[in-house]
Amino acid sequence: MTKTVQDEKGSIATTKGELPGELRYMQYQHSLEPKYLPAIRALISKDLSEPYSIYVYRYFLYQWGHLCYMALNPIDDSLIGVVICKLERHSSHSTPTLRGYIAMLAVSSSYRGHGVATTLVKMAIDAMAERNADEIVLETEETNTPAMRLYERLGFIRSKKLHRYYLNGNSAYRLVLLLRPVAIDSPTSPAPDGEEDPALK
Numbered sequence: 001m002t003k004t005v006q007d008e009k010g011s012i013a014t015t016k017g018e019l020p021g022e023l024r025y026m027q028y029q030h031s032l033e034p035k036y037l038p039a040i041r042a043l044i045s046k047d048l049s050e051p052y053s054i055y056v057y058r059y060f061l062y063q064w065g066h067l068c069y070m071a072l073n074p075i076d077d078s079l080i081g082v083v084i085c086k087l088e089r090h091s092s093h094s095t096p097t098l099r100g101y102i103a104m105l106a107v108s109s110s111y112r113g114h115g116v117a118t119t120l121v122k123m124a125i126d127a128m129a130e131r132n133a134d135e136i137v138l139e140t141e142e143t144n145t146p147a148m149r150l151y152e153r154l155g156f157i158r159s160k161k162l163h164r165y166y167l168n169g170n171s172a173y174r175l176v177l178l179l180r181p182v183a184i185d186s187p188t189s190p191a192p193d194g195e196e197d198p199a200l201k
């Protein structure tokens with residue numbers, strides 16, 4: 001999943017600007033592609049060391065646009081934050097589960113630290129829970145303190161360390177939020193190695 005750019009001291013830069021009023025949160029719709037897909041790509045690519053192709057975005061948005069939420073500036077409707085997810089049957093457990101996956105999350109650097117990502121992730125969790133997800137998983141870089149704090153505050157737990165997961169050599173954690181009891185074969189290991197989302201590898 002998403003990799004982040006760090007400064008020379010190794011910490012993730014966050015800038016706290018005032019929010020331009022109460023943000024508008026909305027579900028992505030296909031009719032909005034011309035208006036928002038370029039902005040979504042630009043926002044997410046900014047923090048990626050290896051940007052995803054347009055096909056990766058379309059893979060998620062064509063099938064699970066209803067699991068994508070955007071935070072918009074109330075003044076000009078410009079994009080401030082976005083979360084992109086998918087929900088699929090997953091069969092590595094003895095009993096197959098309906099697994100949600102948070103694929104991408106980003107908030108404009110000027111508006112970080114105001115809970116925008118928390119609101120977006122909560123909306124995505126609620127949407128996946130409404131569709132009977134058993135669990136929600138994601139990967140995040142181990143040094144990404146804002147993301148780790150956000151997800152752990154929302155109840156995600158570390159299920160696995162993925163050594164040298166990213167092309168830049170950095171490791172990741174797989175985080176999981178169990179929405180209902182899942183019959184897991186081995187202790188808190190929702191997927192064997194090599195089962196990460198192929199669209200993002």
Ligand SMILES: CC(C)(COP(=O)(O)OP(=O)(O)OC[C@H]1O[C@@H](n2cnc3c(N)ncnc32)[C@H](O)[C@@H]1OP(=O)(O)O)[C@@H](O)C(=O)NCCC(=O)NCCS
Pocket residue numbers: 001002003004011012013014047105106107108111112113114115116117118119139140141144145146147149150153
């Ligand atoms: C991660 C990200 C989406 C968070 O967005 P946000 O709107 O600022 O998030 P929130 O305000 O909802 O919460 C961020 C949490 O991180 C904390 N935080 C922010 N910057 C931090 C820092 N430099 N060090 C430690 N904690 C930090 C905040 O205090 C908050 O935690 P708290 O509520 O427990 O205090 C944003 O930083 C981002 O877009 N980063 C680049 C892309 C990325 O890393 N995506 C996630 C990949 S999994």
